[in-house]
Amino acid sequence: MHHHFGVKLHGVVDVQLIHNATLRKDLRWRLWSLDAVITTSELLSDSERHTWTQTKHNGTKLYQPHKGGSYEVFNQRPMSQEIIDYCVNYVKLLI
Template structure:
């Protein structure tokens, strides 16, 4: 897998990343890491629950590790709200993310229908902005609903399903669906970014990573829905 993630185009970005886990943070756990490589149209599911630190230290044929890819400033990685993912990766494995592009910030920067006081969630962005066919939209909603019923506590589920092996087909599909439409959102938002807002998004993404690594970072609460300071 490591070799398949190298040598890919950087503009548009090739790698789209998400994580799953119970109370995803330095205080919780990481179960899975999903990487969608858009030029290959393939989603890689990395079993962090089973591999632990080895997932980030195994070298590919070219000598690089997943940790080095995640920390490389020259390899763009697209996340949707990087904060809790970064908190978990840094807290558990010392991974200092770099080259991050945050879709949540890109949406906020290009928003025209309302103010910029609050950020949007991924589901809302996909429903509103991702150019999906009717069949794709139906499949995405079905996979999302099945996944939520299995892992969301408020729906009677448990996040521990991400640690069950073999991984259920419904959870596998949920994980794949979570990242495979991110490139379409990136294209939509990137086309609308002005040079000024592009720089502000870049700076805010780096600030989110830095904040997530601070000793007093709290990734839960109403403050997580607020726009970066000065964006309103």
């Protein structure tokens, strides 16, 4: 961030690096995406994982152009419940 934009970050936690530190050494060869961490997490039940994946899928098709969506859905007010659920879907699991 500093190199590209001149922004100095303070108090930022990198969840990718935290996750990487919890892995066995033979699995640390790459950084996992948040999707991969969530879908492989043992903290979620099968039902919770299914709900998370379905919510992600529903939101993704609304905003990704190659899936028939438009980024404009993030500017519409009031926001649709599907977009709100999509955004909350990621943030609630960061804790």
